[in-house]
Amino acid sequence: MVATAATSAFFPVTSPSSDSATKTTKLGGGSTNLGRTKSKSASGGLQVKANAQAPPKINGTSVGLTSVEGVKHQDDMLSPAPRTFINQLPDWSMLLAAITTIFLAAEKQWMMLDWKPRRPDMLIDPFGIGKIVQDGLVFRQNFSIRSYEIGADRTASIETLMNHLQETALNHVKTAGLLDDGFGATPEMCKKNLIWVVTRMQVVVDRYPTWGDVVQVDTWVSASGKNGMRRDWQVRDCKTGETLTRASSVWVMMNKMTRKLSKIPGEVRGEIEPYFVNSTPIVEEDSRKLSKLDDNTADYIHTGLSPRWNDLDVNQHVNNVKYIGWILESAPQSILESHELSAMTLEYRRECGRDSVLQSLTAVSDADIGSLVHSGGVECQHLLRLENGAEIVRGRTEWRPKYANNFGSVGQIPAEST
Numbered sequence: 279m280v281a282t283a284a285t286s287a288f289f290p291v292t293s294p295s296s297d298s299a300t301k302t303t304k305l306g307g308g309s310t311n312l313g314r315t316k317s318k319s320a321s322g323g324l325q326v327k328a329n330a331q332a333p334p335k336i337n338g339t340s341v342g343l344t345s346v347e348g349v350k351h352q353d354d355m356l357s358p359a360p361r362t363f364i365n366q367l368p369d370w371s372m373l374l375a376a377i378t379t380i381f382l383a384a385e386k387q388w389m390m391l392d393w394k395p396r397r398p399d400m401l402i403d404p405f406g407i408g409k410i411v412q413d414g415l416v417f418r419q420n421f422s423i424r425s426y427e428i429g430a431d432r433t434a435s436i437e438t439l440m441n442h443l444q445e446t447a448l449n450h451v452k453t454a455g456l457l458d459d460g461f462g463a464t465p466e467m468c469k470k471n472l473i474w475v476v477t478r479m480q481v482v483v484d485r486y487p488t489w490g491d492v493v494q495v496d497t498w499v500s501a502s503g504k505n506g507m508r509r510d511w512q513v514r515d516c517k518t519g520e521t522l523t524r525a526s527s528v529w530v531m532m533n534k535m536t537r538k539l540s541k542i543p544g545e546v547r548g549e550i551e552p553y554f555v556n557s558t559p560i561v562e563e564d565s566r567k568l569s570k571l572d573d574n575t576a577d578y579i580h581t582g583l584s585p586r587w588n589d590l591d592v593n594q595h596v597n598n599v600k601y602i603g604w605i606l607e608s609a610p611q612s613i614l615e616s617h618e619l620s621a622m623t624l625e626y627r628r629e630c631g632r633d634s635v636l637q638s639l640t641a642v643s644d645a646d647i648g649s650l651v652h653s654g655g656v657e658c659q660h661l662l663r664l665e666n667g668a669e670i671v672r673g674r675t676e677w678r679p680k681y682a683n684n685f686g687s688v689g690q691i692p693a694e695s696t
Contacts, residue, residue: 407449433486434486507550658674658675
């Protein structure tokens with residue numbers, strides 16, 4: 279039955295009760311016999327009306343049909359098609375088009391909503407620079423550990439963590455509206471050609487993040503003596519809230535033109551003091567004096583270190599993170615392979631220019647590297663100096679054994695390279 283209905287939609291079949299196909303056509307009460315143009319009906323076949331045929335033409339002139347037949351032909355073409363099951367159904371294409379339009383509009387609005395659920399490992403604002411929290415005194419920013427920020431241990435390097443600390447410090451000043459034309463300099467500092475320089479840095483690393491981890495960095499500032507400013511950081515795992523790194527630093531001002539230290543002017547103090555937090559350092563100060571190394575007390579010396587153009591910042595001096603890489607250049611390979619840096623204290627004594635040539639010196643607390651298997655933790659003293667002996671950075675580092683799965687068992691020391 280369905281097949282019959284579908285077929286009748288395209289090929290209308292005359293009703294058995296109708297004999298109009300065999301009768302003469304009448305118009306206006308008179309009869310006009312169109313028998314000579316009527317087609318024969320094949321038995322069991324489809325009947326085709328004669329008036330649906332095109333009139334014969336000879337040399338472009340229609341013959342054999344009267345004007346009345348032309349009127350009948352036009353009337354038949356304008357008459358509606360026979361009513362069937364198919365052509366009585368609604369136009370589903372219009373309905374489907376309307377539903378598709380509604381769904382596309384709803385999807386677009388959903389993608390633009392900020393409150394839609396997110397995966398827990400996604401950043402809240404992946405393209406932002408962070409925000410100020412806790413009554414406007416703490417700056418918070420998230421970082422995703424990238425593949426190019428991890429080292430041979432499959433964890434973020436100490437330089438990566440230090441760059442995150444520096445980035446949040448600058449964005450803190452920027453978000454607070456104090457950043458002017460300088461590297462963390464306020465408007466009043468720029469007027470007086472003053473810049474910030476770090477004099478002391480303490481870092482404690484409880485655990486290194488790995489590739490794909492998202493870390494949250496909080497930073498805030500406090501007063502340090504009469505002419506200094508302390509900046510603290512806390513780095514936590516966004517998923518667990520676990521504290522990964524803590525750092526505390528002391529900064530002073532230096533005249534950009536004379537390269538000499540300067541007191542904090544009253545105008546500058548008025549800009550920064552409203553952001554000071556009255557708190558103790560997040561890292562307890564290590565009051566032990568940093569030893570000065572020389573050729574006789576150092577166990578390892580690496581020479582010929584020179585800054586490249588890309589090592590300079592906008593203030594035309596070497597970035598303080600670069601110094602850390604130079605210090606570790608003289609650390610023995612056996613310690614780097616078997617231990618990881620757990621704490622670091624640095625004292626920055628002077629800057630170096632792009633034409634400087636430096637030497638890195640390291641002394642291990644136990645010069646017998648083979649005994650590291652039994653000692654567990656290791657402490658090293660460091661010195662970064664110019665070739666003429668002028669000190670750049672003094673440092674002390676503490677190292678703990680790496681996890682057992684790195685080298686088979688804790689304390690297994692690879693052979694020292696010569």
